[in-house]
Amino acid sequence: MLSPPLTLLPSVPAVNKHKPWIETSYHGVITENTDVVLLDPPLVALDKDAPIPYAGEICAFNIHGLEAPFEAVVLNGTSGEGQLRARGLVDCELQKEYTFIIQAHDCGSGPGGTEGKKSHKAVVHIQVNDVNEFAPVFREPQYRAAVTEGKIYDSILQVEATDQDCSPQYSQICNYQITTTSTPFAIDRNGNIRNTEKLSYDHQQQYEILVTAWDCGQKRALHSVPVRIDVKPVCKPGWQGWNKRVDYEPGTGSKQLFPKMHLETCGGPLSSVRTTVDCSCCRFTCSIASDLSEHAASCGEQIIYMSAY
Ligand SMILES: [Ca+2]
Ligand SMILES: [Ca+2]
Numbered sequence: 001m002l003s004p005p006l007t008l009l010p011s012v013p014a015v016n017k018h019k020p021w022i023e024t025s026y027h028g029v030i031t032e033n034t035d036v037v038l039l040d041p042p043l044v045a046l047d048k049d050a051p052i053p054y055a056g057e058i059c060a061f062n063i064h065g066l067e068a069p070f071e072a073v074v075l076n077g078t079s080g081e082g083q084l085r086a087r088g089l090v091d092c093e094l095q096k097e098y099t100f101i102i103q104a105h106d107c108g109s110g111p112g113g114t115e116g117k118k119s120h121k122a123v124v125h126i127q128v129n130d131v132n133e134f135a136p137v138f139r140e141p142q143y144r145a146a147v148t149e150g151k152i153y154d155s156i157l158q159v160e161a162t163d164q165d166c167s168p169q170y171s172q173i174c175n176y177q178i179t180t181t182s183t184p185f186a187i188d189r190n191g192n193i194r195n196t197e198k199l200s201y202d203h204q205q206q207y208e209i210l211v212t213a214w215d216c217g218q219k220r221a222l223h224s225v226p227v228r229i230d231v232k233p234v235c236k237p238g239w240q241g242w243n244k245r246v247d248y249e250p251g252t253g254s255k256q257l258f259p260k261m262h263l264e265t266c267g268g269p270l271s272s273v274r275t276t277v278d279c280s281c282c283r284f285t286c287s288i289a290s291d292l293s294e295h296a297a298s299c300g301e302q303i304i305y306m307s308a309y
């Protein structure tokens with residue numbers, strides 16, 4: 001028996017009456033270097049033509065905004081569920097926020113998507129969360145300062161580290177620390193270094209300490225910075241730059257005793273200096289009354305010269 005011939009039903013044009021519906025705005029959060037955006041509310045498009053195939057199904061979410069490195073994919077065309085993803089790596093240090101437009105498309109009246117309808121345009125605002133990728137780095141490769149002995153300073157110098165992360169939590173410096181042990185110095189949260197006791201030039205003329213820094217996410221600087229502190233002696237008026245012993249051979253004429261000698265006045269008024277030279281070799285003690293320019297003294301038969309520069 002012959003089966004009845006297959007007859008094609010006259011194609012009833014499917015009707016796409018309704019355009020899809022989505023929320024008017026979405027807020028998204030993405031952690032930098034990942035690709036999944038957490039959207040609030042979730043991305044779902046509804047179409048009142050459901051459950052009619054095509055007309056009631058969601059075929060695409062389109063993003064308007066050429067610079068936005070995001071794409072929206074349809075996870076389930078029937079339910080209208082979608083997901084927003086980054087097209088490439090999102091870097092918080094380059095851009096912290098994105099705003100663009102999203103629109104849902106249904107599948108039209110049949111295969112091929114003709115007579116498709118679009119939802120209204122919704123605004124998507126995305127915030128990029130920071131990851132603590134960068135460690136603090138000191139602005140200078142080394143620091144140097146000088147102090148005068150015998151004084152306590154509130155701040156001898158200030159060191160400063162910076163951090164390239166994009167959020168305050170991961171980029172601000174929360175702590176500095178001197179890593180060198182047993183030093184007479186301390187550092188505060190702002191990088192100010194002070195001395196904790198009076199320093200003595202005779203005891204130590206120079207200190208070298210190492211300082212490190214932490215960001216507020218507890219990431220430590222990769223490299224500590226050296227800080228050199230010179231101790232300067234308190235200025236004492238008098239002759240400077242002379243040697244304690246000068247050998248002189250009798251009969252060799254005059255000899256300049258202290259060619260590098262100079263008079264330290266410490267910036268104060270000083271009209272004359274009483275200088276005593278003990279010529280122990282020749283068992284003479286001679287005194288010099290200085291007029292601050294040319295100095296000559298008679299030591300027995302020898303004449304010695306001193307000059308103030
Ligand atoms: Ca529709
Ligand atoms: Ca950091």
Ligand SMILES: [Ca+2]
Pocket residue numbers: 032092093130131132133134164165166170
């Ligand atoms: Ca970061």
